[in-house]
Amino acid sequence: MMAYEISLLIVMGISITAGLSLNLITGFCGQISLGHAAFMGIGAYTSALMTKNGLPFFPSLAAGMLTAGIAGIFVGLCSLRVRHDFLAITTMGVGFLFLGIVRQQDALGGEMGISGIPDPGLGRIGFLLFVMGCAALVVYLSLYMKRSWLGFAFDAVADDEDTAGMLGLDVTQFKLIAFAIGTSLAGLAGGLYAHNIRFIDPDSFGFVESITVLSMVVIGGIGSVWGVVIASAVLSVLPLWFQFIEDYKLLVYGLLLFSVMRFSPGGLSALCFNIFSFFRKKLT
Amino acid sequence: MLFVELLVQGLLQGSIYGLIAVGLTLVYGLLRILHVAHAGLFTLGGYICVILTNQTGSFLLAVLASMLLVGITGMLIYRICYQPILDQPPFVPLIASIGLFIAMEELFRIFFGAYGLSFTELPLQEPLPFLQVSLKQAEWLTMLMSVGFVAILAFLANRTKLGLAWKATVTDPEIASSFGVDIIQVRYLNFFIGSSLAAASGCMMAVLNNLVEPTMGSVPSYKMLAIIVLGGLGNVRGTLIAAILLGIIESYGTIYLDDLLDRDSIAFVFLIIALMIRPQGLFQRT
Numbered sequence: 083m084m085a086y087e088i089s090l091l092i093v094m095g096i097s098i099t100a101g102l103s104l105n106l107i108t109g110f111c112g113q114i115s116l117g118h119a120a121f122m123g124i125g126a127y128t129s130a131l132m133t134k135n136g137l138p139f140f141p142s143l144a145a146g147m148l149t150a151g152i153a154g155i156f157v158g159l160c161s162l163r164v165r166h167d168f169l170a171i172t173t174m175g176v177g178f179l180f181l182g183i184v185r186q187q188d189a190l191g192g193e194m195g196i197s198g199i200p201d202p203g204l205g206r207i208g209f210l211l212f213v214m215g216c217a218a219l220v221v222y223l224s225l226y227m228k229r230s231w232l233g234f235a236f237d238a239v240a241d242d243e244d245t246a247g248m249l250g251l252d253v254t255q256f257k258l259i260a261f262a263i264g265t266s267l268a269g270l271a272g273g274l275y276a277h278n279i280r281f282i283d284p285d286s287f288g289f290v291e292s293i294t295v296l297s298m299v300v301i302g303g304i305g306s307v308w309g310v311v312i313a314s315a316v317l318s319v320l321p322l323w324f325q326f327i328e329d330y331k332l333l334v335y336g337l338l339l340f341s342v343m344r345f346s347p348g349g350l351s352a353l354c355f356n357i358f359s360f361f362r363k364k365l366t
Numbered sequence: 367m368l369f370v371e372l373l374v375q376g377l378l379q380g381s382i383y384g385l386i387a388v389g390l391t392l393v394y395g396l397l398r399i400l401h402v403a404h405a406g407l408f409t410l411g412g413y414i415c416v417i418l419t420n421q422t423g424s425f426l427l428a429v430l431a432s433m434l435l436v437g438i439t440g441m442l443i444y445r446i447c448y449q450p451i452l453d454q455p456p457f458v459p460l461i462a463s464i465g466l467f468i469a470m471e472e473l474f475r476i477f478f479g480a481y482g483l484s485f486t487e488l489p490l491q492e493p494l495p496f497l498q499v500s501l502k503q504a505e506w507l508t509m510l511m512s513v514g515f516v517a518i519l520a521f522l523a524n525r526t527k528l529g530l531a532w533k534a535t536v537t538d539p540e541i542a543s544s545f546g547v548d549i550i551q552v553r554y555l556n557f558f559i560g561s562s563l564a565a566a567s568g569c570m571m572a573v574l575n576n577l578v579e580p581t582m583g584s585v586p587s588y589k590m591l592a593i594i595v596l597g598g599l600g601n602v603r604g605t606l607i608a609a610i611l612l613g614i615i616e617s618y619g620t621i622y623l624d625d626l627l628d629r630d631s632i633a634f635v636f637l638i639i640a641l642m643i644r645p646q647g648l649f650q651r652t
Contacts, residue, residue, distance in 0.1 A: 114457055160638070164645045167400060167456055171595050172641055174588060175634030182631025289588060293464055300461050333472035339465025340447070347451055347458040 088206050089278075090322065094315045095213035096274050101298035101314030102220045102307065103267035108296070109305035110233060111260035112240025113161050114170045117177025118268055118295045123287030124180070125150040125269025126276035127190060130199045139202040139277065146273040147266040154265025158258045165243075177292050184284045195283025202277045213274055220267055224307045236260060240305075301342050303351025313350055372617045378505055380613020381512035382574075384606045385567035386586050387593040388516060389560035395536050395600025396556050398456060399448055402463040404564055405587030406470030407443075411436045411565025412578040413474065416483045425489035429569045433562035440561025441554050467587060474580040482579030490573060508570040515563060516606045523602075532556065536600065585630060592637040598646065612636070 104118045129146035133139055160172050184190050191197075204212055227233045235256050238246040247253045276282045294317065302313030320338075321331055346353040386408050393401045411432045418428035447466060451458050490504035523529035534542035535552045543549045572578045593612060597605030612633055619632040627635065 108457075160642065164641050167398070167599070168595060168641060168645065170400065170457070170460070171591050172638060175592065175637045178588070178631045178634045179627075179638070182627045182634075185628045293461075296457075297461055297465075300457060304457075330472070330476070333469055333476070336465045336468030336470075336472060340462050340469060341465075343458050343462035343465065344447060344451060347454040 085206065088210050090319055092210050092213050092274075092278050093318050095210070095217040096271050096278065097298065097314040097318035098217040098311050099213075099220050099274065100268060100271035100295050101302065101310045102217075102224050103264045103271060104295050105224065105299050105302075105305065105307070105310045106227070106267070107260050107264035108299055109310065110228065110236040110240065111257060111264075112236075112243075113158075113257060113260065114166070114173070114296075115157075115292075116170050116174035116289075116296065117157075117180070117292050118173075118265075119287040119289075119291035120177040120180035121150045121154055121265040121268035122272030122275065122291070122295075123184070123282075123284075124153050125266075125272030126282050126287070127184070127196070127272075128269070129273035130196050130276040130282055131190075133200050133202075133277070134196065134198070139204075143270065143273040143277075147269040150269025150272065151262045151266030154261045154268075155258055157265070158261030161257055161261065162254055174289070174292070177287075177289060181284050181288060191283070193284065195281060195286075196276075197281045199276055199280040199282070201280065209278070213278075216270060216274065220270075221307065221311060228307060232256075232259070297339050301339070301349050303349030306349070306351040309349055309351030309354075368621075372621065373614060374501065376614030376617030377610060378501075378508060378574075378613070379617060380610035381509045382567055382571055383586070383589065383593055383613055384512040384609035385508075385515065385570070386564050387590040387597070387605050387609050388512075388519070388602055389563035389567075390590050391594040391597060391600055391602060391605040392519075392556055392560040392563075394594055395602075396532075396553060397448065397452065399452075399459045400456065400463065400591060401448075402460065402587050402591070403443060403447075403466040403470060404560070405583035405590065406467045407436050407440055407561045408564040408568040408571070408586055409470070409474060409578070409580065409583040410439065411568030412572040412582060413478060413483065413568075414565070415569035416485055416572050416578050419489065420483075420486050423487075425573075429566065432569055433565045436565035436568075437558040437562035440557040440564075443561075444553060444557040467583070471580050471583065478580070480580060482577050482582075484576050484578075485573070488573070488576050504570070504573045508574065511566060511570065512606065512609075515566070516602060519559075519602055528555075589630070589633050592633045596637060596640055 100118070100122060104115060107113050107115055107118075125146035127146075128149045129142040132142035132145055157173060157176050160176075161169050164172050185193055202209055202212075227236075235246075235251055238249070238251055239253055239256050239260075243253050272287070275286070279286075298314040298317050299310055301317065302311070303309035320335065342349065346356075348355075386404070390401060390404045393399060393404065414432040414435055415425075415428045418431055419425050422428065443466070447462060448459055451462060490502065490507060492503050493500050494503055494506055523533060531542065531547045532552055532555075534545065534547055535549050539549050542552075568578075568582075571582065589612075593609045594600075594605055596608035596612070615636060616629055616632050619627070620629050623632060
């Protein structure tokens with residue numbers, strides 16, 4: 083394989099992990115988050131600082147997941163207090179808070195970011211396989227969870243948390259579980275990102291990134307695992323495919339986000355479903 | 367004097383925030399849409415103002431034209447973008463709106479260039495001293511405008527039939543329409559007023575900085591969301607108070623908190639603290 087295709091696939095794998103991690107929180111458990119990139123950032127900064135100080139790659143990655151997950155539980159506690167639009171804005175605030183703190187700390191590299199992050203030492207192909215393995219695991223985990231007892235509990239919380247509470251479900255506990263799993267997977271995506279680019283700065287985890295991840299989930303079809311996988315894969319390489327229209331790249335991206343929401347609010351999975359049932363009606 | 371100067375700067379910044387956030391809170395109060403593209407209208411207002419002032423030489427004319435044109439654009443955005451997706455869950459219009467905002471920013475960059483535009487002759491620069499505080503005309507005008515517009519809105523809402531129709535629609539659209547209120551018209555009017563307030567804010571921002579650039583809306587785009595939440599979503603007076611408070615807190619914060627946080631995240635620290643203590647916002651919805 084060419085080096086270019088390899089990096090493309092790595093980027094895809096990382097996006098799928100990130101997209102599915104948010105899908106767990108927003109899609110399965112119904113808690114919207116506009117600050118998901120902050121958790122990727124926490125994972126990335128933790129693992130990058132550790133490998134830079136000579137620690138091996140895998141434990142650092144795990145530590146990144148752990149810190150991101152702990153931060154996620156704290157934000158999950160916020161979700162117990164506020165709902166819907168308020169939660170959206172609170173999580174957005176968490177995202178900006180992360181940026182604001184990282185920017186002013188010299189120990190975290192400040193505005194300049196962290197450069198010279200060591201290579202994980204797996205080789206490009208090895209790293210690709212590892213990323214793809216992680217993505218596949220997350221896909222499996224999502225599919226498994228969706229059918230499991232936990233997935234049904236998440237569904238109930240997403241649908242109507244008051245009713246779920248009355249039926250005896252411990253809403254608090256399920257929300258925290260969703261946040262803990264989702265954000266630690268985001269930390270994994272962040273750690274992989276840091277060791278792929280081998281340079282991170284606050285802007286890599288800004289508001290735009292959070293929106294990009296959210297749009298992967300929403301365009302794919304909120305809660306749909308395969309929809310999100312496809313949307314993450316396509317959206318992550320879209321800017322590279324659009325190189326030929328250079329100057330109009332972001333314009334097309336913005337209009338695309340807008341049009342999907344305007345014309346097919348259920349995302350791509352709803353669109354496919356509608357087309358499918360349309361043709362079935364035609365045939366019968 | 368540093369104390370007073372910071373206070374005045376905070377009031378000024380708060381007024382700008384207030385003008386833009388009041389428009390947004392009107393939209394939110396009626397339709398429950400987190401209308402991020404509002405910040406795009408703010409930028410559009412600034413551009414129209416600079417271009418028309420440079421063409422005609424009259425700042426007043428430019429501001430009025432800008433408010434009118436942006437108001438109409440706001441109505442079009444409602445008709446084309448939001449009306450068909452009103453019955454969807456709230457993140458659908460939110461993401462549509464974010465997409466629209468990204469596209470708008472790019473359009474400004476493509477049409478007017480990445481480096482922005484300035485006035486050929488900057489209006490309203492005479493200093494006007496008042497009680498030891500010396501500010502430029504433009505700065506006084508900004509503060510007057512934010513208080514003035516909110517007063518006008520309060521008058522419209524509380525003393526006219528139109529305001530009654532608006533309040534009825536906010537409380538319960540179905541019952542309002544069964545009493546003969548034309549809800550669609552109320553929504554259009556709401557978008558017109560909200561968007562023209564964003565335009566006014568954009569015009570004043572253009573004069574204060576003598577610059578309009580494609581990205582001038584990106585900081586307000588999220589900060590105004592924090593402000594309308596603090597103000598108690600949909601509460602006009604609360605929003606103005608929250609905006610001015612935030613302006614003042616930021617202006618002191620940049621001096622005293624600079625080692626810990628950067629300016630733009632101060633708003634969110636207060637937002638998160640406030641929401642954890644009072645999940646319904648600082649000011650109850652009225």
